[in-house]
Amino acid sequence: MRPRRDGRRRGIGLLAAALITAPALAGCGSDDQGVVLRFYTPADGATQYAQAAADCTEAAGGRYRIEQRTLPRQADEQRLQLARRIVGGDETLDILGMDVTWTAEFAEAGWIRPFPPRVADQVRQGTLEAAYETGTWENRLFAAPLNTNTQLLWYRTDLMPGGRPPQTWDEMIDIAEQLATQDRPSWIEVQAAQYEGLTVWFNTLLTSAGGRIVGEDGTTVRLREGDATRQALGVMKRVATARGVDPSLSQRDEGASRLAMEDGNAAFQVNYPFVLPGIQENDGGSFIDERGNPTSRDTGRRVGDVFAWAPYPAVEPGGDANVTIGGLNLAVSSTSRYPPQAFEAVQCLRNRPNQLRNAIDGGVPPTLEALYTDPAFQREYPAWRAIKASLDDASVRPESPAYQSISIVISALLNPPSEIDPHAMVGELASQVEAAVNSEGLVP
Amino acid sequence: MTVAAPQRPAAGDARRSEGAKAERRLAAWLCAPAVIVMLAVTAYPIGYAVWLSLLRYDLRFPQEREFVGLSNYLAVLTDGYWWSAFTVTVAVTVVSVAIELALGLGLALIMHRTLFGRGTVRTLVLIPYGMVTVAAAFSWQYAWTPGTGYLANLLPEGSAPLTEQIPALAIVVLAEVWKTTPFMALLLLAGLALVPDDLLRAAQVDGAGPWQRLTRIILPMMKPAILVALLFRTLDAFRIFDNIYVLTRGNNGTASVSILGYDNLFKAFNLGIGSAISITIFICVAIIAFLFVKGFGAAAPGSEPEGRR
Known part of the structure; x- marks a missing residue:
């Protein structure tokens, strides 16, 4: 499964590896401490990941x-x-914290190891189906779900007729x-900047309208089938050109959406559950006056007092939304020297106490179904019912080794959303995604 | 560096050429380490990039690696994204270098004429150039983002200049000009030092006004310095990456060719296409340099400098 390299590349790789790890080796003296598994996580x-690493080290009893090592934020x-x-x-890479969208790419390129069937069965036990799905490629488990994530609609109760x-x-x-028209906060916050978030928004709308980007095989583009693509693009266009x-809609990401709502300018946002602890940390955000507009005056009423959640909006009346799920999976690098220990450690790192800690301290929903009935979890997640319902209806992003290129061409083509032409764009979108799937041509 | 002594007796000549040979050998030995290092750090990567650009080589599909000749270049040159990035790059280069030349010349004249605090003035002018580009770009980004920025607040309510192509490119040009005008001014100042004061005084006595002195004497005398400054800045501006990366990430049609190359190499992991883009940029840069260098030799003093385009 190792990537092919010629001798020269190996030499450079070893040199680079030596340069990168030299300080680490000097600092930790890991050579004389037996097996050291390096666990790379997002920032x-x-x-929480470092605490989990410490707990699992203890549980391993010296084996x-x-x-834990920290990767960049982006x-x-x-x-x-x-x-x-x-x-x-x-x-020196052993356990990798991987975004749910990377599984097919890393698996196909041979960068991560498939889980042994016995371990895969254990991972499947009690794990949310949609989350498990994100870690598989060609019917094998390559990454064990740690956290998941889903979007809800967050809105202002004082502004709803x-x-x-x-x-x-x-x-x-x-x-x-x-x-x-009433001069009250009217923004709808979506993630419409030219990045992954825009692809997620499009995919959610598309699957909610009954469409798909690619088929099961990861290579057949299905954007031209039916009317779903045009419907999804139509919604995006309407949001971006509404009165x-x-x-700044075309520059918004999750963080900016959240802040726009806390500042009192937005009436709605579709976003992940982290916004709820977020607004509480900020004392409920901006003060609002009797019409709901933000004010610097101490009115005794803040955005947080009228902040509520609901299921993600559907595309068609009476329909359900199929929200695109996010999250973090754990995989074992193909370059790791200790695969058996790494697979064992993965199971510990995603066990119930560690997932509960991630959920409570880190604000990321767990992938173990049983935790959703845990009182400690429910206390921390007042929106747990909506989150669980959304996860049960979830859609998975297109599983394809070329996912990254697909996502890049989609987000480039659909940004800014105000310039989408829903009728004319379906064909162009489909042909660009086809080129991306075959890794032909350039990505913007 | 070599010793040339043609008018010497024959016997001495033989001896000297013997010495010259030895000296040349020594020179070669002394240069060798530098040449080897240069080969290792420039020739090898460039050669490797050329080789990669001839392969279909996507890191995600290692088993599909094969030699495809020039088809990566064909893919680049027939792609709309390349041409839009190319247009953006050329526009940013031309506009920013033109503004920098005008402002830089003004600054250079001021610095040249400053009677007191010369050192202080030059230091102050150089401050923007001394700043880390990325740090400066971040402060521009915050300044122009509604909600966080003082500059965005000066604009009419509801405008977000970094989200639209033309305003965003204008900000990129502004950041570039702010950053590199001092460099331009410094190079031009060195050129100004070449203009003899006697000549200017003679012209003044002959009745030439300030404008005539500038266009008829100072600029022609400075031409070599101007061309060097333009060459440096054009090559730099054509490879613009950091300001755009921080300000817009290349969104909304603001990607330069370097951003496009980066995205194809480091987001799509497509080494073949990415290398073809890099080599194409390299060729563009070589063409620009060639045009300028030819401009040096071809243009007679006093004629329109060819480089100013």
């Missing part, structure tokens, strides 16, 4: 030690670092336009 939640940069080091033959949240995108846009739209 977000690194504290191995797990050292997913693109995490992926780049991991891929570059594995291709270079870096043997009749106090009831909208159930479809069309309803939501109507309410927003009405608010705009009273957020002028």
